[in-house]
Amino acid sequence: MNYIEKIRNILQDRFTETPKANVVTFGCAQNENDSEKIRGLLSHIGYSITDSIESSDMVVYNTCAIRENAELKIFGNIGKLKALKAANPNMIVAVCGCMVMQQHIVDKIKKSYPFVDIVFGVNNLEVLPQLMCDRYTQDKKQILSPIDKTDIVEDFPILRSGKSKASISIMFGCDNFCSYCIVPYVRGRERSRKPQDIMAEFRQLIADGYKDITLLGQNVNSYGKNLEEKIDFADLLQMLCTVPGEYVIHFMSSHPKDINKKVIDVIRDNPQISRQIHLPVQAGNDRVLKEMNRRYTIGQYMDIINYARQQIEDVSFSSDIIVGFPGETYEEYLDTEKLVKDVRFTQLFTYIYSPRTGTKAADMEDNISYKEKTVWLNRLIKIQQNIVFEHLNSYIGKTVTALVEEKYEDGSYTARLSNTFVVKFNSDSDFTDQFVKLKITGKKGTSLTAELLK
Ligand code: 5AD
Numbered sequence: 001m002n003y004i005e006k007i008r009n010i011l012q013d014r015f016t017e018t019p020k021a022n023v024v025t026f027g028c029a030q031n032e033n034d035s036e037k038i039r040g041l042l043s044h045i046g047y048s049i050t051d052s053i054e055s056s057d058m059v060v061y062n063t064c065a066i067r068e069n070a071e072l073k074i075f076g077n078i079g080k081l082k083a084l085k086a087a088n089p090n091m092i093v094a095v096c097g098c099m100v101m102q103q104h105i106v107d108k109i110k111k112s113y114p115f116v117d118i119v120f121g122v123n124n125l126e127v128l129p130q131l132m133c134d135r136y137t138q139d140k141k142q143i144l145s146p147i148d149k150t151d152i153v154e155d156f157p158i159l160r161s162g163k164s165k166a167s168i169s170i171m172f173g174c175d176n177f178c179s180y181c182i183v184p185y186v187r188g189r190e191r192s193r194k195p196q197d198i199m200a201e202f203r204q205l206i207a208d209g210y211k212d213i214t215l216l217g218q219n220v221n222s223y224g225k226n227l228e229e230k231i232d233f234a235d236l237l238q239m240l241c242t243v244p245g246e247y248v249i250h251f252m253s254s255h256p257k258d259i260n261k262k263v264i265d266v267i268r269d270n271p272q273i274s275r276q277i278h279l280p281v282q283a284g285n286d287r288v289l290k291e292m293n294r295r296y297t298i299g300q301y302m303d304i305i306n307y308a309r310q311q312i313e314d315v316s317f318s319s320d321i322i323v324g325f326p327g328e329t330y331e332e333y334l335d336t337e338k339l340v341k342d343v344r345f346t347q348l349f350t351y352i353y354s355p356r357t358g359t360k361a362a363d364m365e366d367n368i369s370y371k372e373k374t375v376w377l378n379r380l381i382k383i384q385q386n387i388v389f390e391h392l393n394s395y396i397g398k399t400v401t402a403l404v405e406e407k408y409e410d411g412s413y414t415a416r417l418s419n420t421f422v423v424k425f426n427s428d429s430d431f432t433d434q435f436v437k438l439k440i441t442g443k444k445g446t447s448l449t450a451e452l453l454k
C-alpha cells in the first residue's frame, strides 16, 4: 500500500493527464486471470486501462512458456516495443508471466531487449507497485530473477474483462511433472486457496450478475491437498452449488488420474455444473502415456468416461492432445486417432510436441520429422472436424439453454451452449449476457442456427 501511494504521487508529478496502461495476455485462462489482477492493480494505482499499446504509458506483457512458438511470438512482440518506447520515453515496459520464470529467458531479455524496464514472475504480482516506484525513483531497470514463492495473496483488486463470464483461480502451480511440460517449473508447487476465500469471490460474482464461472487450476482434481481442513474438489463444487442463482460452472483442467466418481456424482446432482468435462488425454497409447508420466492408461481413462456417461445425461468431453511426443511411432499415433473416434470429443485442442528446456522429454530421442508430425496433426484435426459436424447435426430440432454473448448490427445475436458451441439467432429484444431458450433449426459452418423461444 505504501508503494501504491508513492507511485500515485510520482504519476501526478510526471503526467498532466491520466496515464494509460495496456496489459497484453499470451497463453491460457490462468494468465488471463492474472492479467485481470494486474489491470485491477494498475487501475487502483490510477491508470486508465486501454487496448491500445501506442498510446500507453505502461505496457505489461503477460507471457506464456508452454510451447516454443508462444515464446518466439512473444519475443517478436517485445521487439516491436522498442520503437514505441523511443517515441514515448515515459513509457514503462514490463514483462511478466511464465516465460520469465526461466533464467535463460531473463538473461536473453537483459542482453537483447535493453528497453525492457521491469521483469517479474507469476507468483508475485503484488511486487509490481514497488518495482514501478524503484524504476521511476532510481532510474534503474528492475529485472527480477525467478523466485520460488508459495504463499497466496488474497484481496487483489481485479478488473474483469467480461460482464457475464468470469474465472476464479482455485489453486496455483502443479506437482505432476508430466515429462513434456514446463508448467511445474515455472508456476511452482501446487497450493490451493482456502474454500472460504473462493466461496466469497464466487458469491460476489453471482451478486454482480456473472452467469458463467470457470474454476481454474492446473489440476483442479487435486484441490485441497495442502489445506489444513479436509476438503476435496468434489466438496468444493458441492459447496459452490449451494449459492442460489442462475449460472453455469465450468472447471479446468482435470487430470484423468485424479478425477473420480465423487466429482462425477456431484456434477450429476447439480445442473448448474457444465455438462462438458475437459479431460486432457494427451495421447491414445499406453506406452506413450507412460513416457509422458501421465500415470493412467487408456483403459482407466475410458472407465471414467463411461462412468460419467452412465451417470450424467448429455455429458460430453473436450480434451488436449499432443502429437509427435519423442519416440511416438506412427502406429502409436494411430491409437490416438482411434481414441478420438471412440470418445467423440465435442472440442479438441491439438498440439505438435514442442521440446521445453529443463523438462525430461527434452532429453529424449526424437526421430520423427516436424513435417511428418504436421501430417499427423492435420489428419487428427480433419477427423475431429467431422466429429464436431456430427455433434452439431445432432442438435437440430432440440431445445437448448444458451448464454447470449454478442449483438450484431443486423439484429442478430450469438449465444453459447455450455459445451462452447455457438448458436446464431435473431431477436427484437436485447438479451445480451442473459440465458435464453432456443430451438435449434440448422447448422451454418461451425455454428448452429436457432429460433428464440424465451
Ligand atoms: N508441447 C506441446 N504441447 C504441450 N502442452 C503442454 N506442454 C506441451 C509441450 N511441451 C499442451 C498439453 C496441455 C496443454 C495446455 O498444452 O496438451 O494439456
Ligand code: SF4
Pocket (backbone or CB within 6 Å): 174, 175, 176, 177, 178, 181, 182, 183, 184, 218, 219, 255
Ligand atoms: Fe503440465 Fe501435466 Fe501439470 Fe498439466 S498436469 S500443467 S500437463 S505437468
